[in-house]
């Protein structure tokens with residue numbers, strides 16, 4: 001309750017920040033993209049850093065996810081353009097979208113306005129939507145995703161494996177990439193069962209022309225197993241935790 005009260009002024013007080021976590025190309029071990037992760041600097045400049053699990057559920061519930069989520073998309077586009085203007089080679093930035101944002105009719109129009117205002121190449125923005133969110137509003141979601149896809153923004157399925165969809169069902173959506181939930185990666189080296197599940201997801205995804213990101217990769221052993229099974233991309237503490245923009249920019253190649 002107290003959190004909710006201080007969250008109300010947080011956007012106007014400029015207390016949100018973007019963090020970035022690298023997504024690596026497994027074959028080349030080079031940077032492929034970065035996931036954008038929201039942080040709340042509670043109380044301003046010297047305030048404590050609050051992670052999304054502590055406030056995303058609140059702002060999803062009270063609807064503040066709509067303006068805050070829009071701010072995240074705009075800020076990510078601005079950041080990409082700023083890096084480009086400073087001579088860095090951009091990589092795509094992957095922004096998380098909540099189910100609640102899909103229920104808001106204005107989503108497509110605000111994305112269009114952000115693309116226009118910032119001038120960003122839509123190929124440099126991706127949206128991550130969870131499997132569960134995708135299932136919630138079948139037809140309306142399908143329509144909105146169609147509009148987003150038509151703008152040239154790629155879509156990926158986040159936390160794959162934790163919901164109840166099948167890859168066959170996902171083929172109805174204009175999705176190019178799936179992210180295997182870290183629950184399946186955690187015990188990859190110890191668990192033959194998890195290896196079987198992950199191998200099957202990768203094989204079927206590849207045959208459906210979907211690329212695959214493994215989340216929560218923490219060890220070289222996991223990395224080697226994923227590489228052997230044909231997984232293209234990996235994200236996790238093995239490479240980097242989510243970092244602030246000043247650190248993220250050091251990871252970008254220069255033109």
Ligand code: G
Nearest residue numbers: 036037038051052053056072096097098242
């Ligand atoms: O950064 P990590 O530490 O704690 O993030 C936890 C989860 O919070 C992520 O998996 C993601 O689902 C969610 N999250 C992070 N940033 C955003 C955001 O900008 N918008 C939405 N909707 N969810 C986010």
Ligand code: G
Nearest residue numbers: 014016017018078079082083086245246249
């Ligand atoms: O670092 P400083 O407090 O001056 O940043 C001002 C705002 O601009 C912050 O919200 C910061 O997150 C944002 N920002 C994003 N990218 C950059 C950048 O490359 N340089 C600076 N100075 N600020 C950036």
Ligand code: G
Nearest residue numbers: 096158159215216217218235236237238242
């Ligand atoms: O997937 P969401 O979009 O749900 O995912 C990002 C979340 O996962 C962030 O909270 C991030 O801090 C966390 N995360 C990223 N890499 C790792 C990792 O290698 N191990 C663990 N335990 N958490 C991770």
Ligand code: MN
Nearest residue numbers: 035096128158
């Ligand atoms: Mn995500």
Ligand code: NA
Nearest residue numbers: 158159181215
């Ligand atoms: Na995830």
